[in-house]
Amino acid sequence: MPGPLRRETTRCSSTRLWHGHCAVPGTGPAEKVAYPWGVPTVTRISIAPVKGLALVHPDEVELDRTGVFANRRFYIVDENERRYGQIRNGKLVEVKPSYDPKSEHLTLTFPDGTIADGPVQLGDEVTTDFYGRPVTGRIVFGPWAQALSSWFGRPLHLMQSPPGRAVDRARGHVSLISEGSLRELGRQAGQDEPVDGRRFRMLFQVDGLEAHGEDAWLRRRVRIGDALVLLRGTVGRCAITMQNPETGVPDFNTLRVLKDYRGLSADRQLDFGVYGEVLEPGRVRVGDSVEPLELSLLDATA
Structure with a gap:
């Protein structure tokens, strides 16, 4: 279990602390706070050249305004x-x-x-x-x-499809889930191992966060490798996540477990992971750091 955050600076008295950074909402770049367990990093990249077929796991991808060109093409x-x-x-x-x-x-x-x-x-x-x-x-x-x-x-x-069009939600060309969340989902289901992240078909899997720590990055700009993204909302889950990512056979009651320990969101969804859009194109590699910047003034639902 990650320990408490340790400040690198004491000049944060009037700021809000957001999972590794302290920042005045709407101001310039945040002053960083150290992660005792290390800066979050990308541990897996997943794309689906053909929507619904098996995932492919490249070591690096190029993000442009429409996401990854080959993803859901x-x-x-x-x-x-x-x-x-x-x-x-x-x-x-x-x-x-x-x-x-x-x-x-x-x-x-x-x-x-x-x-x-x-x-x-x-x-x-x-x-x-x-x-x-x-x-x-x-x-x-x-x-x-x-x-x-x-x-x-x-x-x-x-x-x-045209690049970036065959996605499940508008302005949702980037998606992210933390390994901390996958571990917690497994724990809530009585498993010793984390749930396989491929069930959720997210673009980036990240380690170095506590369970659901990615939710605190909503409405924020986040630097992922060389790219800059704005995380706009949480991902509501459906029955596809119950399917084994190798065979497609339902073998894990994802929806029941999520409902039991997280409940329904305000819009009656079972949220797990976050999505957003690309602000600045760039290359992202496995092992790259993932660091939030200041709180954005943009409404994630706009």
């Missing part, structure tokens, strides 16, 4: 042009994607070893509903639709 729709994701079929996570955005080459590897790969070629536009938000993508021609349809036993099509 593709998604799947059914014959009625409705989004086909993990809620409808958890077994999607058994298909492993590999995507090179420079050459626009996509590979899907299926559990039986079947591989569908080739250069991406785009067709007509199709508009799909993303949680009440219309997203217009383009049909992807190539071997992937046939391979997906054959494996899952129904007509499916692969779509490509």
Whole structure:
């Protein structure tokens, strides 16, 4: 369990202490307070080149205003042009994607070893509903639709979205969860081990915070590696988090555990982790520091 914060300076008498920094809300850069357990760092990066399929864990990514270019670049729709994701079929996570955005080459590897790969070629536009938000993508021609349809036993099509559009919430191109929160969730469930962070499909996993310490970074600018982000809100959780990240089979009652020990938020969500937008592009690597700056005056719900 992390110990109490230790001040590096005594000039904080009229400030608010925020998990490692003290700052007057709305003022210039905060005076830092030491973390006895070390500055928080990025321990895992996770992207999903194809939304709903297996995650990929690069050692570093480039953040621009739309997030990571290769993240959620593709998604799947059914014959009625409705989004086909993990809620409808958890077994999607058994298909492993590999995507090179420079050459626009996509590979899907299926559990039986079947591989569908080739250069991406785009067709007509199709508009799909993303949680009440219309997203217009383009049909992807190539071997992937046939391979997906054959494996899952129904007509499916692969779509490509504009960068940063196939996300679950507007202005939510960056997401973050702490290992402290994952440990606490496991503890609340009676487990000795932390819950696997892949269940939550967050862009960054961070160590060096107490449980839910990331919640104190809301409405704040946070330096992650070379990039600067504004964390705007908490992430409300759904039944996908109950699915095993390797098999897609529900095997952990995430929602019940969260409700039992955290309760419902004011908007009746089960919050776990935070999301935000990119203010300054930059590169982020595993091992990079994660440091909040001064309190922002922006409303996280705006």
